[in-house]
Amino acid sequence: MTIVTQENRSRKNKHSISDPQEPLLPTKHEDDAGFDEFNGASFTGAVFNLSTTVVGAGIMSLPATMKVLGLVPGVIVIIFMAFLTEASIEMIIRFSKAGKSSSYGGLMNDAFGKYGRMLLQICILVNNVGVLVVYMIIIGDVLSGTTADGVHHAGVLEEWFGEQWWNVRTMVLLMTTLVVFVPLACLKRIDSLRYTSALSVALAVVFLVVTAGITIFKLISGSIVMPRLLPEVHDLTTVFELFTVVPVLVTAYICHYNVHTIENELEDRTKIKAVVSTSLVLCSSVYVMTSIFGFLLFGDETLDDVLANFDTNLGVPYSYLLNDAVRVSYAAHLMLVFPIVFFPLRLNLDGLFFPSARPLVSDNLRFASISFGLLCLIFMGANYIPSIWDAFQFTGATAAVCVGFIFPAAVTLADRHKIATKKDKILCVFMIVLAVFSNLVAIYSDAYALLKRNELP
Numbered sequence: 310m311t312i313v314t315q316e317n318r319s320r321k322n323k324h325s326i327s328d329p330q331e332p333l334l335p336t337k338h339e340d341d342a343g344f345d346e347f348n349g350a351s352f353t354g355a356v357f358n359l360s361t362t363v364v365g366a367g368i369m370s371l372p373a374t375m376k377v378l379g380l381v382p383g384v385i386v387i388i389f390m391a392f393l394t395e396a397s398i399e400m401i402i403r404f405s406k407a408g409k410s411s412s413y414g415g416l417m418n419d420a421f422g423k424y425g426r427m428l429l430q431i432c433i434l435v436n437n438v439g440v441l442v443v444y445m446i447i448i449g450d451v452l453s454g455t456t457a458d459g460v461h462h463a464g465v466l467e468e469w470f471g472e473q474w475w476n477v478r479t480m481v482l483l484m485t486t487l488v489v490f491v492p493l494a495c496l497k498r499i500d501s502l503r504y505t506s507a508l509s510v511a512l513a514v515v516f517l518v519v520t521a522g523i524t525i526f527k528l529i530s531g532s533i534v535m536p537r538l539l540p541e542v543h544d545l546t547t548v549f550e551l552f553t554v555v556p557v558l559v560t561a562y563i564c565h566y567n568v569h570t571i572e573n574e575l576e577d578r579t580k581i582k583a584v585v586s587t588s589l590v591l592c593s594s595v596y597v598m599t600s601i602f603g604f605l606l607f608g609d610e611t612l613d614d615v616l617a618n619f620d621t622n623l624g625v626p627y628s629y630l631l632n633d634a635v636r637v638s639y640a641a642h643l644m645l646v647f648p649i650v651f652f653p654l655r656l657n658l659d660g661l662f663f664p665s666a667r668p669l670v671s672d673n674l675r676f677a678s679i680s681f682g683l684l685c686l687i688f689m690g691a692n693y694i695p696s697i698w699d700a701f702q703f704t705g706a707t708a709a710v711c712v713g714f715i716f717p718a719a720v721t722l723a724d725r726h727k728i729a730t731k732k733d734k735i736l737c738v739f740m741i742v743l744a745v746f747s748n749l750v751a752i753y754s755d756a757y758a759l760l761k762r763n764e765l766p
Contacts, residue, residue: 352575494684506645566657713744
């Protein structure tokens with residue numbers, strides 16, 4: 310009886326002390342008391358959650374990279390970025406174990422102090438808020454339609470039922486928020502999202518299967534010409550255009566902010582590297598096939614967002630039915646990706662403003678207030694500032710590469726625990742140069758596009 314009392318007392322003291330490296334969620338062991346029955350997340354559930362973090366709206370931009378780079382270099386670069394992402398995540402995991410950090414913020418705190426942790430949390434806030442606003446904008450565009458340059462593009466609901474009061478943009482996004490986002494945002498464990506994550510991955514595969522089916526049908530009928538295998542380079546301008554795809558490819562695999570959360574909930578935490586490897590193999594396979602079939606199908610007519618190509622007659626039977634299937638499955642996919650990206654957003658906002666508070670899941674008022682405030686912010690942004698997409702092309706891409714490449718490389722180069730090898734440091738210098746270069750290209754290309762757009766009458 311005395312031993313039990315001492316253990317309880319020491320456990321209570323442990324939680325009363327503020328520790329910047331303490332996870333913002335309770336792990337699967339002693340913290341579960343009084344919370345729920347939870348024996349640890351499965352390997353499969355962890356793979357689906359991490360894969361859903363990776364595969365978001367960026368998948369629709371990948372076929373356009375094939376148009377710029379050509380099929381062969383494009384596929385090579387997609388696979389190369391998967392290996393680079395795996396290396397950066399391995400650095401995070403290895404240095405977290407060395408410093409006994411159980412969160413990304415704890416790792417940055419261990420390497421650079423509280424200001425390093427705060428910088429990481431701010432970058433995650435900027436990136437994830439921007440991503441979620443864009444997701445909601447795309448959902449509104451797909452379901453309710455959008456008007457650009459005086460031209461109205463009808464949404465799926467408008468095509469099916471005509472203009473109704475309930476299928477206008479604001480109502481559709483409000484119902485989506487209340488019916489889908491709010492219930493999923495109330496879940497306190499990321500492992501609770503494993504089924505919606507599996508469905509999200511399945512919907513991405515549906516998009517891939519439909520695109521592949523249409524492409525194969527047109528290949529057999531002989532209506533698809535041979536795609537460009539290599540880039541066309543004529544002058545300095547075309548050389549520069551090759552680098553405009555770098556930001557898309559660099560940010561395609563950003564999932565680092567969810568790695569620790571998924572690891573903390575794993576039944577066997579030693580399997581986190583296998584979870585990362587399996588997720589990246591799955592995601593890179595989807596990326597490569599989507600890029601190939603999307604570019605084969607539309608060729609030089611491939612738009613920056615390939616989803617926009619699915620609003621015309623594709624030259625196959627049941628073309629408009631297939632168009633609707635692609636758009637609806639993609640909108641549903643984004644709805645289910647939303648809570649996976651929202652989860653670390655809420656955790657990092659709480660860690661930024663309440664670093665010394667008790668775990669978020671044990672404070673229902675704080676949990677509900679932060680969740681409600683963030684959902685309202687994202688909803689307002691998607692409804693009243695649709696041009697925020699342009700703003701987050703600057704801030705979102707910059708914050709994403711910091712989280713995915715610059716910060717892991719900086720932690721490794723700082724090498725507080727003297728475990729980095731020479732190979733690690735060379736790779737880190739390369740990652741930082743690539744990340745900075747991609748940021749400069751993104752900012753320049755987006756600024757140039759905005760200026761040219763403003764010059765038009």
